[in-house]
Amino acid sequence: MARENTCQFAILGMLCREPMSGYGLRQAIERTVGHFWQESYGNLYPTLERMEGEGLVALDREEHSPGGRVRKVYRVTAEGRRVLAQWLCRPVVPHVERNELLLKLFFGARVGPEASLAHVERSRAEAEALLAALRPIDEDVRRSREGDPELPYLHLSIRAGLLGLEAHLRWCDEAREALQRLAHMKDSKTKEERYER
Incomplete structure (x- = not known):
């Protein structure tokens, strides 16, 4: 269909x-x-x-x-x-997620943690910038549309964006730590291999 x-x-x-x-x-x-x-x-x-x-x-x-x-x-x-x-x-049609960042992370072992870490850092910076832009919009909408019957509906969609971005930032921090540990382990292993030669 x-x-x-x-x-x-x-x-x-x-x-x-x-x-x-x-x-x-x-x-x-x-x-x-x-x-x-x-x-x-x-x-x-x-x-x-x-x-x-x-x-x-x-x-x-x-x-x-x-x-x-x-x-x-x-x-x-x-x-x-x-x-x-x-x-x-009508019911919402299920959304199929297409997230290139997650796809690259899924296959990240093929190139090592450095490339994946760079992707996470870029994604984090983009999310921070979007969050900084969305917060004033939220405040402006609440202030300028006070008493408007549409306000609760508008606010729900804005809150979804804010909370989603905040969750993404927390995930980026976890991903950064995990990838930094992997990079450190990789560096340690490389040094050990050099000493063994």
Whole structure:
């Protein structure tokens, strides 16, 4: 069975908040769900056109940019809201993890602990930077949306990201220690072999 195109549901969810152009959708996705949901932006405009043909979205207005380009602004239709609500109530499709870091660590014995340690250190630095970026977003959302009925739902997704990153940092620390021990053992063994010659 073909995998469902979930891009349309991200679009519908965003358009339920306010009418937007394709460019506006792209920016909104990057600022919000883009921290945990990646969309192919090459797929965005064709999906919008298809959804307009299916009656899920409609042209709200056209805006003219200073450069003379016309930007189509879309709004969600009643049918689009119905389809989104239906999808939101369906069970989540199981996610198959594709984690290159773990795949490289799994086969790390082929190259030794140094390469694996470098991968872990890079991953840790990336997670620290993302955590530093996500904490102010969390604070800003809680402050700026106080009393908003969407806040508890937004906060749940942000908390998942924060806790996931914190757990990843703890795992990186454990992995670093284990790989440093392996590197030390390897160095000791190499020195012993030299002395035996």
